[in-house]
Amino acid sequence: MRGRHRARQVVNYVNLSTPLGLLIAVAGRARVRRGEHGLLYAHGYRIRFPVAGAFTVGNVVLTAQEDGYLTGALLRHESRHATQYAFCVGLPLLVLYVLAAVFSLVICGHPASWNVFERLADLDEGGYPRHAARWRRRTLE
Secondary structure (H helix, E strand, O other), rough: OOOEEEEEEEHHHHHHHHHHHHHHHHOOOOEEEEEEOEEEEEEEOOOOOOOOEEEOOOOEEEOOOOOOOOOHHHHHHHHHHHHHHHHHHOHHHHHHHHHHHHHHHHHHHHOOOOOHHHHHHHHHHHOOOOOOOOOOOOHHH
C-alpha cells in the first residue's frame, strides 16, 4: 500500500469516519473485506438509503451489489471520496455533502451534477449525469 493510502487510512480511523462506516455496514448487514488502497469493501448492504450504486463513509465503500462490483472507474470515484473524508476531518464531510447536494438540487434538480464533492470525485466515473443549470444569464442584444 502506498504511503498516501496508509496516511488516509490512519486519518480516517482517527477522525472516526471509518468506524462510522463500519457501523453502517454492520447495521446494513453487509459483508466487509479488505480492498485495494487501504479501503474496506462492504458488499450486500441491505438498507435502501442512500439510493446509489455505492457510497463511501471514511475508508468503507458500501454497496448492495455482490463482490466484484467495486472495480475500475467506480472504485476510483469512491476512493476519492475516502480522501475527501480525510481532508474534511471526517464527519463534518457528511454535513458539507448534504449542503452541496441541496445546492445542486436548487441549481439543476439533481443532487450530484453541481455537488462539489461529486465533481471533485469525477462525475463520469461515479456514473452521474451532467445537468445544466436551470437558469442562464440573459444577454443584452
